[in-house]
Amino acid sequence: MFRQPHRIVDVLVFWQQLDGSPTTMRGLVRMLDETLATALRQIGDAITPEHARATEKLFAPLHTGAPPDDVAVERDIAYGSHDRHRLDTFRAIDGAASPMPVVVFVHGGNFVAGNKSTPSSPFYDNVGIWAAHHNLIGVTVNYRLAPEAQYPSGVEDLSAVVSWLKENIAEAGGDPDRIALIGASAGATHVAGFLADTSQPAVAGAVLMSGRYDLTTLAHDAAIRTYFGADADLAEISPLPRLAEAGIPIMPVIAELDPPDHQEQFLRFVAALTEEQGQLPPLGYLAKHNHFSEVLHLGTEDRCLGDPLEAFVSGLGPGVQRANVHKGEPARPVADGAEHTQRELEGIAEQYRHAYVERDPSTVPISPRVRYTENNVELTFPDGSWDAVTEEVGPALIFSDPHTGGAAVFTAIMMNDTPGFLAIRLKIRGGQITEIEHLLSTKRAVSGPPTPFGDVRQLHHQPVIGETLSPEVRSSREDALAVADGYFQTLSRNDGVLHTKFAATCYRIENGYQAAPQGAAADFLLGRYRFNQRVRREWLMVDEARGICLARGFIDHKGLMREYETTDGSMRESPFQEPHTWSFLEMFKVKNGEIAAVEATFVSSPYFSRSPWATEAEIQDEDPTWNGGAILLKDRRSPEH
Known part of the structure; x- marks a missing residue:
């Protein structure tokens, strides 16, 4: 069994011992500006509106005030009936002729706040602009907020977003078969819930940044209870362990200055993915960044997230429906709309x-x-x-x-x-x-x-x-x-x-x-x-x-x-x-x-061959102890071990 590490440094030791390849290690690139690094360390690891504003003040001057002339932006496209069901799209005016991968950014805000864009602020347009400048279609979304909207509203809204994109994003030059979700903080938790529910539309991959995934440890967290409900059975609705079995490429990301409880969630997530897959997933460790700057810096000269993010998204294959291993159900093939008889x-x-x-x-x-x-x-x-x-x-x-x-x-x-x-x-x-x-x-x-x-x-x-x-x-x-x-x-x-x-x-x-x-x-x-x-x-x-x-x-x-x-x-x-x-x-x-x-x-x-078509979606049984079950570092019953 994979020993769950207890500190970020342990993950890096495992990382270097098990897979020190350039692709995996790219997330370890240091920030370019030591002045910013010092300022971030002074702000600290707390997650409050005041700390968010202080971090935004540091990074806003590094971005253009409005989307540049080489990026076409369409605002407030409705993907559903609620006022918050709106998204923005970003594409390069002189972009690639062939359909491009699509990145969908899901903002954070403790489940109760946040917007895809804010007047007179470069955030979170910076994510969409970054995508457009890297041969990707960028999409930023709003979703319903707590306490008016509670679980599973986030999953439902993401389902509506993905369904809308599959039907419409080709008109903007996007590839509907290569949609990647990027969630930050509460947005990462929403994405995690979406991925854990395999009845949802298929996506090609996901990047989860500083979210909470194992809800069983968060029974007394006010923000969690505000969204999931005071009486909710957190063990029943927790994205982990189902998230680790989602069957698509997932890149967990954490910042050095994230709070300890977020780092613990990251470690649990990485351990679960590693045990399920038999190897470490691609990881992003943002040295010297805090909870907010991991997104706010994207599109600046600091490429510690941008480089591994671009490599991860560009390498994704078509999305496939995942196996619902938590409920023991087989995977359902993805519908393309019965285009042919x-x-x-x-x-x-x-x-x-x-x-x-x-x-x-x-x-x-x-x-x-x-x-x-x-x-x-x-x-x-x-x-x-x-x-x-x-x-x-x-x-x-x-x-x-x-x-x-x-x-x-x-x-x-x-x-x-x-x-x-x-x-x-x-x-x-x-x-x-x-x-x-x-x-x-x-x-x-x-x-x-x-x-x-x-x-x-x-x-x-x-x-x-x-x-x-x-x-x-x-x-x-x-x-x-x-x-x-x-x-x-x-x-x-x-x-x-x-x-x-x-x-x-x-x-x-x-x-x-x-x-x-x-x-x-x-x-x-x-x-x-x-x-x-x-x-x-x-x-x-x-x-x-x-x-x-x-x-x-x-x-x-x-x-x-x-x-x-x-x-x-x-x-x-x-x-x-x-x-x-x-x-x-x-x-x-x-x-x-x-x-x-x-x-x-x-x-x-050759032993343990893999298909170039597969997206780690091989179906596994919900019981990891039987001979030949989940992909483990050590099988607990097989006589061969």
């Missing part, structure tokens, strides 16, 4: 399949900004197996999800004399393919043991997989995902108990190979997979008409287990004696509330 999506997927087999990428409607990977390696389209494929030998199964704009193809190919099983995931927007993900399995493993492999020329998809379901045996997408995710819970726990329903005729086909001739349920009842160290997965799409759920994921093996006992009392030798990870794209047929069939493409990869 199922027939249109599958028509484009068929175009892609045909062009791939013919090695003619000119016939494919590819976006100029397409992102393309093969076996978790980022490539330039059409590199990789596009040049090597010589024949398609297996029947192609194509399915799609209008809800996400996704389509998938499972087939078998030949590359000269080398057979391969190929799974393709596509993302389609505006009639163009914007994302391409290949997982190509061959007999020769990149790392670890040989991949289980069938005869590509004998590939036959299970008949039930492709059939369209009648309404009486069809599940909602949420219910289908819950049933399908029970497969991974069963695989991970390996306790001889089925944690979902399997049809009696459910079989697993992996790379054309029938993995369990006795059937999936009988196989799992034996608890045969105790050699799995951990299972990480992320749900990508649901074909509701066919009842097919598609997951991307990894099964990690440390290779330390030699033998193990199954539920029938038999001792078995572990098939894996070396570290490696299975990378997979796997589809699950859910019919009549049961898993009716499973088919997957598996690739053996």
